[in-house]
Amino acid sequence: MLGTNFRLYNKRLFIPFLLVIGLLVAACGGGASQERPPEPNEEIPAESAETEASAPEEEAEMESDSSASATLRVAMQPIVNSDPIAISSDSEVLVANHVYDYLIDIDAQSNIIPRLATEWKASDGGLTYTFQLAEGVTWHDGSEFSADDVAWTFERLRSTEGTPTADLYANIESVEATGDLEVTFKLSEPNSFFLYDLSDNHALVLKAGTEDADSNFNGTGPFKVDRYSPEDRIELVANEEYFLEGQPKLDRVEIIFFNDDAASIDALLGGQIDLAMRMPTALFVSLQDQPGLNTVSIPTNGFDLVRLRADREPGSDPRVMQALKMATDREAIFNVVQQSFGAIGNDTPIGPLYESYFDPVLMPPTRDIDGAIALLAEAGYDASNPLQMTLHTPDTGGRPDLAAVLKEQWSEAGVEIEISVEPESVYYGEDGWLEVDLGITGWGSRPYPQFYLDTMLVSGAKWNESHFADEEFDQLANTAGTTVDDSARVGAYRGIQQLLIERGPILVPYFFAQLGAISDQFENFEMKAFAGRTDFRDIQYIGS
Amino acid sequence: MPVAPISAIFSISDRNKPMAASEANATIENAAPNRVRRFFSAFRHLFDRPVTAFGTTVFLLFVLLALVGPSIAPYGANEQVYADARQAPSVEHWFGTDNLGRDVFSRVLYGARVVLTQAGLGTILAVICGTFLGLVTGYRSGWLDEITMRLFDSLLALPALLLALLLLGTVGQSQNAVLIVIVVVYTPIVARVARSVVLSVRTKGFVEAAQLQGESQRWILFREILPSVMPALTVEGALRFSYAIFLVASLGFLGVGVQPPSPNWGLMVSEARVYASQLPWALFFPAAAIALLVIGVNLMADGVKNTLQSSD
Numbered sequence: 001m002l003g004t005n006f007r008l009y010n011k012r013l014f015i016p017f018l019l020v021i022g023l024l025v026a027a028c029g030g031g032a033s034q035e036r037p038p039e040p041n042e043e044i045p046a047e048s049a050e051t052e053a054s055a056p057e058e059e060a061e062m063e064s065d066s067s068a069s070a071t072l073r074v075a076m077q078p079i080v081n082s083d084p085i086a087i088s089s090d091s092e093v094l095v096a097n098h099v100y101d102y103l104i105d106i107d108a109q110s111n112i113i114p115r116l117a118t119e120w121k122a123s124d125g126g127l128t129y130t131f132q133l134a135e136g137v138t139w140h141d142g143s144e145f146s147a148d149d150v151a152w153t154f155e156r157l158r159s160t161e162g163t164p165t166a167d168l169y170a171n172i173e174s175v176e177a178t179g180d181l182e183v184t185f186k187l188s189e190p191n192s193f194f195l196y197d198l199s200d201n202h203a204l205v206l207k208a209g210t211e212d213a214d215s216n217f218n219g220t221g222p223f224k225v226d227r228y229s230p231e232d233r234i235e236l237v238a239n240e241e242y243f244l245e246g247q248p249k250l251d252r253v254e255i256i257f258f259n260d261d262a263a264s265i266d267a268l269l270g271g272q273i274d275l276a277m278r279m280p281t282a283l284f285v286s287l288q289d290q291p292g293l294n295t296v297s298i299p300t301n302g303f304d305l306v307r308l309r310a311d312r313e314p315g316s317d318p319r320v321m322q323a324l325k326m327a328t329d330r331e332a333i334f335n336v337v338q339q340s341f342g343a344i345g346n347d348t349p350i351g352p353l354y355e356s357y358f359d360p361v362l363m364p365p366t367r368d369i370d371g372a373i374a375l376l377a378e379a380g381y382d383a384s385n386p387l388q389m390t391l392h393t394p395d396t397g398g399r400p401d402l403a404a405v406l407k408e409q410w411s412e413a414g415v416e417i418e419i420s421v422e423p424e425s426v427y428y429g430e431d432g433w434l435e436v437d438l439g440i441t442g443w444g445s446r447p448y449p450q451f452y453l454d455t456m457l458v459s460g461a462k463w464n465e466s467h468f469a470d471e472e473f474d475q476l477a478n479t480a481g482t483t484v485d486d487s488a489r490v491g492a493y494r495g496i497q498q499l500l501i502e503r504g505p506i507l508v509p510y511f512f513a514q515l516g517a518i519s520d521q522f523e524n525f526e527m528k529a530f531a532g533r534t535d536f537r538d539i540q541y542i543g544s
Numbered sequence: 545m546p547v548a549p550i551s552a553i554f555s556i557s558d559r560n561k562p563m564a565a566s567e568a569n570a571t572i573e574n575a576a577p578n579r580v581r582r583f584f585s586a587f588r589h590l591f592d593r594p595v596t597a598f599g600t601t602v603f604l605l606f607v608l609l610a611l612v613g614p615s616i617a618p619y620g621a622n623e624q625v626y627a628d629a630r631q632a633p634s635v636e637h638w639f640g641t642d643n644l645g646r647d648v649f650s651r652v653l654y655g656a657r658v659v660l661t662q663a664g665l666g667t668i669l670a671v672i673c674g675t676f677l678g679l680v681t682g683y684r685s686g687w688l689d690e691i692t693m694r695l696f697d698s699l700l701a702l703p704a705l706l707l708a709l710l711l712l713g714t715v716g717q718s719q720n721a722v723l724i725v726i727v728v729v730y731t732p733i734v735a736r737v738a739r740s741v742v743l744s745v746r747t748k749g750f751v752e753a754a755q756l757q758g759e760s761q762r763w764i765l766f767r768e769i770l771p772s773v774m775p776a777l778t779v780e781g782a783l784r785f786s787y788a789i790f791l792v793a794s795l796g797f798l799g800v801g802v803q804p805p806s807p808n809w810g811l812m813v814s815e816a817r818v819y820a821s822q823l824p825w826a827l828f829f830p831a832a833a834i835a836l837l838v839i840g841v842n843l844m845a846d847g848v849k850n851t852l853q854s855s856d
Contacts, residue, residue, distance in 0.1 A: 262818075282643070286821040332626045336644050395799060400815070404805040405644055408624050419803045 070541035071252040073273040075264035078257035083214035084204040093532030100204035100219035110447035126190035133181040137243040147177035152208035222248040247537040277516040277531040284515040300529035302445035306507040311467035323375035327413035333509045337398040345508035348500040349452035357493035372413040388416040393440040394427040445529035453477040466505035589851035599843020610660040613653035621654035640825035655807040663788035666726025674731040678738025696732035722801040782845030
């Protein structure tokens, strides 16, 4: 009976050995399956992004010949939704942004710029907005573009229930074509950020009456869809009839789907793609000295936050959150978790890029372990009765690292943390993230700060994950969101920063940087904080 | 009679009951000291061949590390020295430091305890459960045997890792869940091995003698049959142990059943893989530890087989 087992010896020894080698190889080559494709909900938390390998290499090789022409090959995660009303991930927005046009757009510095609308004016105390539209715009199917299309699009965006835009545009009383190329919006109350709202990711103009928006790709945009192979790639060809003279400068754009960051970086190094946006800091650092590549890092308004539920023990005592903030060494976190890309956080969603709203003097107190211990003691926690909590975090980006560092830093103040790393789909699934006491959530970059306040911190807000309810805060947020007086708005935002630093339920350790790398055969690449909004119209092929 | 001498090595001697069937049948009726000597001589065989000696040494070394590692580790498993983050191996940090400034050498030492405890305990439990089920189903046969074996067949049809992931998805993720997973994944395999030996032994004369003598079923199972199953079980247990190490590391790599900042080697590899080009040492050393331990245990398991065969 033993003899039979015995003959298997070599095989048995060999298989584990092979597996170990396989693990090593997988680890080296397959790195960084950091982030998951589209999120459950568009605006929710941050960095969606890249995941596991999909574009096989032989396909990528097939592509390498076409780099002789002005074709830009971009690595992106696969797209799931293509109807602009439902898009959310970078890749979905990137495709839509080049097939369709926004009414108004945002530049890399978060300024409002014209696109289909050439000029506009507000009247009636900020309740009426009138837009003049560009001339000579045609749809990809050859038909004429008109103001009716814009009115129809926004009517659809605000009246389709269950979409993020239904909430966003609830304030629009009416939208009408008041001329062939003139659209008028009427609001029920003033909104200081209405123009930013109009440039929302979903607000791409469709042809009036479009019913199959998820498949027909009939836009006015700079590129037309030439071929779409789900799970593989989408190929775009320049729109010869584009209404802006001299754009686009590329002949073709191929968006090749990758699920894995490391695989897309390998493809970039191997010359099978030309551009990769969004990647873990570690991979970005490894690209910095590579010949033939230009690396780009830009600061953004996106951030990770740690929040404590404020409506029940232990967070209902504000001293607890204050103690956790005091026990945190933000600079160390910024250096080790973000490798110093981005900016140090200030415990508010209003970061340094919101120049006029951001007050650099208002910063959280520096690390003070004794102070934290004293505050916790006041709140009833000491060595005999330590504060014990579970810190929930999605498994993407630097968040597990952030959790590991916080656990260690807070332990010096006697706080005992268990970490629970969860797949992003589990963390955000069934709104579990809104229920847990202590969690880390990533929030993507937005061009204006009001979004964060209205969805995350105002009493009863949809994604008020900390269950924060503070009358003074609500008033300030309301003022900031509705006043047409710039200085009053700046004042309100500074008040909000002060308030959040003093008693807010959130700890913002850093603001992310957006990282990208492009082949040096292209120029005029200007990445945006939300990578999917990056504009390829000006990118030019210059050859090697 | 090849079975009895081997069983003599492993059977727990119980000399209070005179005229036990096994003893009556056993070709060797030696005194207890002889058995003890045989046991140790079997143990000595683990160092006979260089390859086996290597495997055994590696295994014992890791066991030693698991026992004393934490007290000899220069840093804490989760101690973060930010100023030293991302350092290559040096005199201060033998295996370098990871992205958070943790000493990789210390973490590998701490990890030995994590991995060996989980894999070892899980294997022992699986061997106990599997042996019991194998003995009972093999001896009793009938519908109990049929049902149990078909159930095990269906469990064996699933790849171990897939089954583990399924289970962790259902019972939730914790250290104990990993133990349960190891038990559930390996019990059927051990039970099959035990059962096959039982089937071949159950018709042997000494078992029939015991039956005729009116011994209780428990006595027959654990005193007559179990000793014959022990050699196969020992080999199987050693092999399962090496696979369990790998399973624990794999689950850690996949990030299930273990939470950071645990120094589980698999989790360390997983955390370090994104830094593969920046910090290769943070990836290499925990992976090498897994490889070395798995290979060591396999070589040792092979030695156990050799020993048992040479005793035949």
